[in-house]
Amino acid sequence: MMISIRAITRTHSNFKICLLRQFSSQIQTVPLEFDKYEPPLRDPSAPPIVFLHGLYGHKTNNRTASRKLAKILGNDVYCLDLRNHGISPHTKRHDYPAMAADVERFCEEHGLEKAIMMGHSMGAKCAMAVALRRPDLTSMLISIDNVPCRNDRAEREFMDFSEYAQILDYITTRTTPFAFTTIKQADDELAKYESNALVRKFLLSNIIRDQHVLQTHPNDPHALVLKSKIPLDTIYDHMVDIRGWPFSDDDTFEKRSLFIKADHSPFVSEEEIPMIKQHFPNYDFVSMNSGHWVVTEKPDEFVHVVSTWIKEGIDK
Template sequence: MLLATTRPPSFIKVFSGRSLRCTSSSSSRSVVPLAHNALIPSNGNATKQPLIILHGLFGMKRNWNSLSKAFYQSLGRPIYTLDLRNHGSSPHVEPMTYAAMAADVLAFCRKHHLEEASLLGHSMGGKVAMALALNPELPLNLLKHLIVVDIAPAKAAMSPEFQGYVEVMKSIERRHVTSRQAAQKMLTSYESDPAIRAFLLTNLAPHHGHEPVRFHIPLDIIGKSIPAIGDFPYEPGERTWEGPTLFIKGSKSSYINHRNIPIAKQFFPNMVLEELDTHHWVHAEKPNEFKKVVVDFMTSH
């Protein structure tokens, strides 16, 4: 179990970004305001040396609640968890590219006047974090640490199951099922892992009585964006970020492997690699060990 309280101590202030909903087209230069939660120290510091956390595909800021509280207890720094575009309570908008998502995060950091931030991203969020670190518009004083969880800065087609998840979720809506249990049953025919099914079903919008269930993420946009989510906006050697960089690999996962580690080193020459005995959801499978690796890295660099 995670060594953290189920709620923050009384001296931690918790803020939640207001829910925003829109559907529109956008260029990669357009940014959207990202919903967020924040843990702010009692001394009022909301800007210096924060930890910013970015979730993966089909995730949301809420998934990181327990770990963000544990990070606060160990670090005593501002902790921000963000909903990336088309996830959680953030706006629904195209395109869903890494350039666009990184621009959203950069705009968030500028809006909140963040300095010397540690940026942590899992999977898709890890690619967003790397894209921001390599962005030529990155302010010199913004980024202090980069922490990438079980993903590499490589271009590769997404595994077919991700498109399959989108199609099953669309089917659940089309069939107007009226309960979480019925949605779970439909997902079971496609995904045997109960943990992954439960994770996907966190995207169900609240519903009452016999109303049909629906997902609060834009399945059409995400489905069309699967190829872009496998992409990366930079070529090896095109850009580098030379700050302290930590890659955390799940030893039972192949997302970071012997083929793409050299690519990561070209982008991030001062990287170190740590492994934990997990599959892809490293932070969920070994939360205590994960927290220790992250905190040790941040406090020793």
Template sequence: MELHYRTLGEGSPLIILHGLFGTSDNWQTLGKQFSETHQVYLLDLRNHGRSPHSDEFSYQLMTDDLLEFVEQHNIQDPIILGHSMGGKVAMNFAVQHPDKLSKLIVADIAPKAYPPHHDAILEGLRSIDLNTLQSRNDADAILAQKESDMGTRMFLLKNLYRKEDNTFGWRLNIDAIEANLPGILDQVVSETPFNKPTLFIRGGNSRYIKPEQDTAEIQKLFPQARIETIEGAGHWLHAEKPQEFFVLVNQFLNA
């Protein structure tokens, strides 16, 4: 699949992968900062952003999409950074194609399987009738009945756009995401580890990486991994604490 992307800056390549329900737009501000020393590629994964929609949606397919992108654009030894779902895509890519990247950065996700926890979000998105929707504010009011956190709602509603006929549409393929979500929550499996520099960054207030439980599994697959914590940040650590996130990543990029 030919993914939508944008590039910023010049230098050694850095590929950034967003999380579930996200888009490359979420990374523009940090991307501009990283582009001062690197050529940054911001990708929309399949069924997200401006990339094509498909009924098929899995980590293997997203890993294959990323390989196709790297080879098509002749990107040599990129550093790959992924958040949440994008972090699992990056992990899968690293263990399957270790010769295709130089370093790995994973933001607030472990290689383990996770229990279902997106029901309220999906119910909220489903409850918005695009045929009768009049405004983004109306969409927020409907979504608020299922999701109380305003920051999460604003993040989700970035996927809402006006079409040429002035009706609304989703850049998300909600049907495919919902149908394939169990696989997106699954663990990263590999018989061979990724033996290159790896940085895991977790939010201190997030439960996605629990060092006391997850460190052994992380280091089994990524023996050179180190885990850093941004205190006071949750799962969207790059949005909540962008400067702290930038400093940690930038040090690793230029080490």
């Protein structure tokens, strides 16, 4: 009996998905918080977008771009809080298989089939992980300034990311000679290490003032008023996992993929294109005149690039 190569490939792919589902069942997933942006006029042919933020981010970071994409494309856009971020649950494990398993659970529970997986930075690697693990849940992939390999060229940036966790921990735990009590005080302290006001504002969106402490200890200079919404120790301890890439060269996603490179960022280089091609052979590559924070720095250009690329895929 003759068996076609296509049939063998399909059987292998289905077997791989079954194995990944079995493996995912061994990961303790968490339910993810989300915001949903609906279009004023729905296009039934447009698949939903699952938008994943980067390290220290949360679901509100990309709300402006998400509203615009929903309006232009006529689809639903789901912005998720990944584990240990935003208001999603905290857990000691923080690596890409676990983050991907959370997103896969979210898609299954919300009936999202063939979603467009899109993410920035850490969220980009999570989106890639979902595409590789569960191509049955993924119609397209969009990676914003990250690559499917260890980020060797971004060593300085990951040193900064680790330092941010330490500084935010200091801001929320120092009691002598006095505790920090206002976001302005926290910003002044953070400014000693980070000169970019937009980055500081982004980081400090993870810090809140504890109203209960303010009410119960109104005149106590040592009371810990400022609290971190995210588990800084867990993030610091897993920086190697966040920088890394746990998948083998044999893991591939054959559907359309878009890789957006920020020209003024070390996260993506021409030398890493072979790794993109290895895992995502059906890829397009776009460069933008931006730093690493693409969605914030170039919002209109970003929406144009992404919406145009998605429309091309839907129309084919």
